[in-house]
Amino acid sequence: MGENSITMPADKAPNLVGVIVTWRAITHQGLTRSQNEDAHWVTHVVESKTDTESSSRYIFAVADGLGGHRGGAIASRMALKAIKEEFHTWHGGEADRMISRAMQNANQNIFCVAQSDPELFQKMQTTLTIVALDNDSLVVGHVGDCRLYRMRDDRIDQLTRDHTMASDMLQMHLITSQQASAHPGRHQLTRSVGGDPFMNADITRHETQAGDTYLLCSDGLWSELTEEEIRSALQEHDTSQECEKLVRLALSRGAPDNITGIMFHIDIVGKQAALPFSWRSLLGKG
Template identity: 75%
Template sequence: MKENSISQLKEKAPNLVGVIVKWRAITHQGLMRSQNEDAHWVAHSVEVKTETESTSRYLFAVADGLGGHRGGAIASRMALKSVKDEFHTWHGGEADRLVGRALQQANQNVFSKAQLDPELFHKMQTTLTVVALDQDSLTIGHVGDCRLYRVRDGRIGLLTRDHTMANDLLTLHLISTEQASQHPGRHQLTRSVGGEPFMNADIIRERPLPGDIYLLCSDGLWSELTEEEILVTIHENDISSACEKMVRFALRGGAPDNITAIMFRIEAIGPQAAPRFSWKRILGRQ
């Protein structure tokens, strides 16, 4: 290829605007379950807007199914299909509407399926937490007891609220934090996808910063680890190694439930996030 041709292609190459992320996802059946009723999905899309600009966006989702040997696995995968269908129609912006529609459609689909054969799909439900990253915003859609943690400036915070009996009692100040951690209703859901014909979902918005690390996980992971243990593990420089190490720690704790973890770090945000286009790099001539 001639040098002037390379220069022309370089000029036409669109600059990436949005967010750059490093991520790792792991799921494990656990040590006591006969199948994995967890499901997860990660999607990244780059859409060319003009000859000089393209946008980058991500979506992360975890669902933890319940309701019998077959029902839980079907519910979690049906919920994620609803998320995928909505994501494929998304062209950026209004992320709260995207995740809201995805959760409501998932609820309708799972509930309708359970009504077709109540004996086979008795109490078929799932939790579902969706995280949409677009430009410089992060939007969370949440139902159930999967969790999204954020580590920023060396501190860990929980961004979602468990929809469980124990946590509802804690919110009403009827029990203490210590009592909630041992309460028999710790994993008894008060909200789920597919449990009722109409569902109330939490929609949470926040502004991510470069260097932020997020952990999206099912209760099979967080119930085996303290926040301090999660924080120590997340401080690993390599996201992939940190995610693997966290799952290993949960397995050592006995892992009576399925385990799913998605960890991602915000590398950069905005138009300055795009690496400079280089045909030398593409052609292996760094």
């Protein structure tokens, strides 16, 4: 798709409050799995607040299903359905409450379906990580072992904590970080969506800055990469090319699991003239 722009007279161009983001999302079945139990969703809304002001909001989400050939794929897609339903009633503000409701609804829906036919949907669960960008804040809802990385000023930070046996042992200082990286419980979940009638989700808020680059991904991607490889990709601003590069690296190493990665770069934060603008950025074409 070519890059197109729309120009309006300056006195009629609304101010845009929020963020402008460039993003790329890729999912792959992997090289050994018979189907892709990962699911992801990206959406962007510009909503008019007044005659002279509009707000910009984004949602990025990744779910990694588990619990059998059929159940995992159903669970991950049910989780995203709950997010979409909640998002369509959200008009900005209190993103933490919106995310909390979406995650709790996802948990209840998946748990009830799993209980309705335990033989067919045995241990049907999913991980789920949601990122909401609203105005100058980024809110994260997280259960499981998908990860959100942020690159800012040449520093990489992991903004989520794995809910796994190895990570829990590391938090309790029972093992070192080096031992955790090779621990047999590295992928053994201690929290999931749909595993129990009540779920404890991590919900955190972070301030955004222009120039930030993020990677939201399932464990099928990050487990095949080194932190230095992720750092190198996030230091570049071509989100499309770098996201593809990370997926190719994982595939070159055998990709035993499904792979999903969403990379996004914060171009603008705050109040800006919304037009002229590039549909290429709004549509996530890096």
